[in-house]
Structures are given as structure tokens and as C-alpha cells.
Amino acid sequence: MREPYARYLQLLGFDQTPHGVEGLRQLVRRHVIRVPFENISKLLLIRRERRGRPTTLNEYLDGLERHDLGGTCYTSNPFFAELLRELGYDADLLGCDMTRVNVHTAMRVRVDGSAYHVDVGYGGPFYEPLLLTDSPHEMRQGPYRYVLDRARDGRLAMNVFTGEERVHGYLVNEIPREREFFTSIILDSFRPAATFMTQLCVFRYFEDHAVQLQNNVAVHYRAGESGETRISSMKEIREIFENQLRLPRCPVEKAIKTLEQLTGQDFFAMGEGDLYV
Template sequence: MGDEHQDTAAYLRRIGVTRPAVPDLPALRELHRRHLIAVPFENLSLHLDEEIVLEDQALLDKVVARSRGGFCYELNGAFASLLRRLGFQVDLLAARVFDGERLSVPYAHMLLRVQPVEGTAWLADVGFGRHSHYPLALEETGDQDDPGGTFRLRPAPEGDLDVLRDGQPVYRLERRARALSDFEGGSWYNRTHPDSTFVRSLVCSRLTEDGCRLTLSGRQFVTTGADGSRGETELSEGQLLETYRERFGLRLDRAPREPGRRADASGA
């Protein structure tokens, strides 16, 4: 890949959307939801010993040419490139994720501030797994109902904003625009630190057309209904590659190594 027109057309085909005539809010909402359905949130590269490169073209190559997913820096980074090419104004924002009352390290999460032609800014996040299905209004102070829950933006110290889902804080975002390279440290931490959730877990998750969520965590395949119902199936090793392919659209030549399992001399 590398030709901007071809990259954009291929990206839109990947998520099943025609090119919008105008970069307006309805177009942003459709692009956001379709991205969540078509492109899974996954950390498989960490457990396949694949390099993660935070550069626009490398992210497009992974998400579009290789039909893979990724974690926040990759998914929101690639989505930002697409939105800009479609005429939206986009800023990258940094956030710290809540674990109870405790906040993660800085730059642990990346999301987008998007300005459609109407002029109102929206928060777009296609890289957090379970979250809002549609962008959130940045200047709205009341509840924002979404199929993914009830969201609210709450003022935080130093001009930051806390994003809450169903009354619980999810992450604290800064309003200052950042460059993609600013997230190298956060990406390195999430990829390598023993306390990182991504290092300690193996996850692949996506939204479905009917609002359910499919998640493969290690060998545990979980279906979460729009009503909160939950079904779990333990997969055999032989079922993993088929499930990645059939349920998430990922064609892998080998299964990711399970966290905590050392590679043998063959690299398996």
C-alpha cells in the first residue's frame, strides 16, 4: 500500500462503508460503529513476536492490507488517518485509564477529538474494547445514552476530563493535542512491562451488527449480548485459528503464545 486514494478506498471496503459525500456527524457515527464491527480490538502482536510501529503508513498496512486489528494506538491511529483523508479535523488525545480509583501511567490510552463540518467536537474511540458504539459529544455535560451504556464527561483537575460509563470512571483524558510519536513510551510500557494488562493477557474482541460483543480471551470464547447475557465456551487448541478467522476475520498462520508460556527453540 502507499497510494493515498487506494489506501482510503481499501480502508472503506474493510469496514463496509461508502465514501461519505460530506465529513459530517452522521458520516462520523457510521464510520465509528462500522469500525468497531469490522476491526477487532486485539493484542495478538505482543504474543506473536510482531513489531508494532507507530507510524501512519505502518498502521494502515496492518489494519487494511493485512486485515488485522490492534490496540488503542494502532486502531485510533489508523482511524485518525482515514478521517483526515475524508476531510475531518482530527487531534490525538492522551488518557490515563482508571483501575478502581487508581490511574494508570500517562499515555496509557489514545483517543481522538474529531471536528465534523458542523463545528462541534466529538470524542471518537475505536480502540478501547467495550466502550461507546458512537462518538461522544465533547462539550456535553449531561448523560449521553449509547447502546454501550450511559456516558458522562466530568471535569477533572488541571482541565482534564473524566469519561464515565454507567457512573464508573473509565479514563481521564487531556485536552492538549498530541503527536503519534508522543505515545511511544506508553506503547512500550503496554507491550513490555510485566504489570501491563496486555502482557498478562491475550484478547481479541469486536462488536457485532446486533450489538453483541464477541471476545476470545486466551482459549475462552465469550459472547456478551446487548442485554448483558453471557455465554462462554472453552476452545481446544485446534479451534483457535478457525475462531480467529471465522469470528474475527483474522487469518493467522499460527496461534499466539499464551501469556506466561515460554517459547521453545522453534519459536512456537
């Protein structure tokens, strides 16, 4: 296998090449667990270079290997699609509509004549590739219910509910895209008022639980239950990263200082932010 994909596979914990449907299941699960959803890497880029730009695959892997970083949908899904293709899977990168067109990404993967929806860049509990012919699919995490089904216009839709209220989601566009298609959208995500320039987000999934950090509030999900911890100091946030998120090498303090400079606010006075904006 060519580099840097061999390195990518090794960082996901594989010493042999995965194949077929079972291989895809293992790849998706390990990616969701190994690679955090976070915007710290975006804030650190602004700190270093004073501007936004697309991340390269080698930078993405360096962040994962050396600093316990991951990424958002603009890195995790495109790079994972490339890895799947390198492994011989028929994988397309797709744009998805939220409040605007093509501001999210997802994947369509075909194996043995069956098509699957894959999304390792949403921050949701999508541990498995979702077989399209078996929809609707429903996944739960704390108060949130994630439903993959067809929308009225026939497009595939991921909807997030609390109770019966839809709070977020996306519609999948079926046109395959190259990673470069999203360059202008990525640059726009670095605007001063953009979601990931105005709050801190980290979602980490484990085999039997998950931890979600939004600004100074950490939420813990396990077995359908949830509980939160409010953080009031850098010492406490370091403890969260080391003991709960288990990302001890992540330079979160630098990201927080950058966020304070961008927003003009004290981080611990910002409130928990809004995941679904």
C-alpha cells in the same frame, strides 16, 4: 485521496467519500465493527522481531486486509485520526490518563461547529461519535455501564461501572498530540509484565451483538444479556475465531505460543485474565 488512506477507506467498506456529521457517524460505526480490538498483532511482532516498536499504517492495513487483525489504542485511534484529517475533518489525537498519564488515546473531532468524542481503540461499545454538549452519555454492554461525563477537575471522563462500582476508565487531556508523542509509551507496553504481554484479548463488535475473548474465555453480549464459553483446546479456539469472532485468517495459534513463551505458562491454565488492569 492519497494512499494509503484510499485503501484504508476501502477496507472500511466505502466506495464514496463520507462527509459531514452523518459521514463521521458512518465512519466511526464501520471502524468499530470492521476493526477488532486485539493484542495478537503485538504478540506476533514480538514473535517476528523479538522486540516491540510502533506499527506503521501500512502494516496496520496489511493486518486488517490479510490476517483479520486490528489493534489497540496505539494504532486504531492515531491512524483513524489521520484518515479523518485526510477526509477534511478537524480531528485531534489526545492522550488519556488511566493508572498512568497518557497511556490511552482518544480523539476530538469537530464538525459544523460541534465537538465530538471518538474512541475506536478502547474495546468498548462506542459505535457513535459522542456530542460533547449532550453529555453525559451512557452505553451498556452486559454487566458493564460506560458513562462519558465531566470529572470534578473539568476534564472529560469515560468511566466503566459494574453496578455502582467503577472498574475502569480514563480522563481525557486536551492537548493535541502527534502519533510520535506516544512512542515511549508504546515501547513500554511491550514490557514482559505489561498487560498485553501477559494475556490474550480480542473484542469484536457486530451490528447487534459483540464477542469478547480474554484468554480462554469467550463472552457473548446481545440485547443486554451475556453468556460465556470456556475454551480448553486449540481446536475450540479456532472454532471461536472462525464462527463467533468471524476472524478466520487470524493466526491466533502463533500468538498463543508466543504468549506461553513470554509467561512460562500453559495458555489454557492461565484463567480468563483481567480486562480492566
